[in-house]
């Protein structure tokens with residue numbers, strides 16, 4: 438705890454009755470103020486009884502500006518509208534990739550650049566934040582740290598993170614390292630085994646931007662602790678950290694509470710599912726990319742519109758659909774028609790995925806139904822008018838979400854998992870014999886699933 442919260446605290450000055458301390462980030466400042474201000478003051482008073490106040494401020498965390506300040510950061514040529522030109526120049530790919538590999542990063546796909554990333558309503562903010570990070574220069578103040586992007590499967594997280602890496606590494610000034618969480622774990626475990634863990638840590642801390650993909654796969658206490666230290670060390674030194682995962686930080690159940698709050702302390706951006714316009718844009722850009730190698734390949738607009746309307750799931754299925762049409766038209770030497778498209782992509786058209794229900798939604802809907810407040814549900818009050826709605830809400834949380842009993846307990850005011858289990862069993866039993874309650878629960882389920 439000391440090294441997480443206090444190791445980077447500095448003493449700025451001591452006046453007669455007050456002490457001035459500083460920490461490198463706003464997050465650390467607010468955490469220490471909320472959780473430790475009284476203890477810090479009493480520690481001072483034990484040494485210097487005349488001290489009555491401890492002031493805590495954020496000191497600017499900047500690295501020394503590099504002499505190569507004017508060097509261009511992104512090799513991607515820009516259009517008037519500020520977007521990058523369609524493809525990263527082929528000549529830029531080899532050296533960037535080589536630099537990245539020399540740093541021990543995970544492999545990069547040369548197609549995943551800002552140029553090929555299509556912007557739509559669901560990803561505008563994530564894209565703008567990623568772009569800002571990629572264009573930052575060594576020594577610039579870091580605006581949001583960490584930048585945390587989350588979304589469901591196949592909605593463009595990896596694409597965006599790799600785009601940051603390509604663009605960031607295309608200048609000579611900064612080193613951007615892209616690692617999947619698995620590669621991070623593997624790197625750390627291998628370093629421990631070969632007793633080079635120190636060198637591994639130093640190498641990580643020597644980079645300007647650390648990009649970690651699929652954080653939900655980070656496992657193991659030691660690796661997590663190491664990840665936490667790396668995160669703290671990088672952020673405190675004014676370096677940028679970018680993270681992607683399939684859920685928000687608060688839902689990363691296997692991670693330590695401190696890591697979760699640190700992750701939530703930067704900018705957290707959700708990318709929602711791809712809208713129809715965005716799907717059409719992605720399909721068009723895929724066709725354009727395919728035509729670079731297969732000039733005769735053409736997909737009429739009505740076919741693209743049909744695909745955008747029917748393949749709603751994720752970007753990977755859109756890519757798969759274009760690949761199939763390409764393969765079919767090449768192998769059979771036939772033009773792409775609507776009929777052929779319908780036949781080829783039949784299995785990619787999936788039924789609508791059930792809506793992902795959040796525990797907060799359940800608490801809100803149940804509180805409204807029973808005319809209590811959400812804080813009543815989370816409180817320790819045990820009056821009948823609160824106990825039953827709370828049990829119903831816990832029951833719904835267990836049946837409508839994938840959350841575990843301990844996680845549900847935590848989200849209901851820090852209750853034990855046995856309390857949740859008791860509530861679930863109680864409502865299950867009542868629903869079986871009490872039709873009024875059974876109807877009520879059914880109604881709540883419907884409201885939540887709408």
Ligand SMILES: Nc1ncnc2c1ncn2[C@@H]1O[C@H](COP(=O)(O)OP(=O)(O)OP(=O)(O)O)[C@@H](O)[C@H]1O
Nearest residue numbers: 553554555589590591592593594595596752753756
């Ligand atoms: N906005 C977009 N513009 C262009 N391509 C996109 C976009 N969003 C997704 N894609 C494409 O969809 C496919 C899946 O995207 P990606 O691998 O980035 O998803 P992900 O969110 O990282 O998925 P996972 O959760 O499985 O890691 C890729 O081929 C990607 O290029």
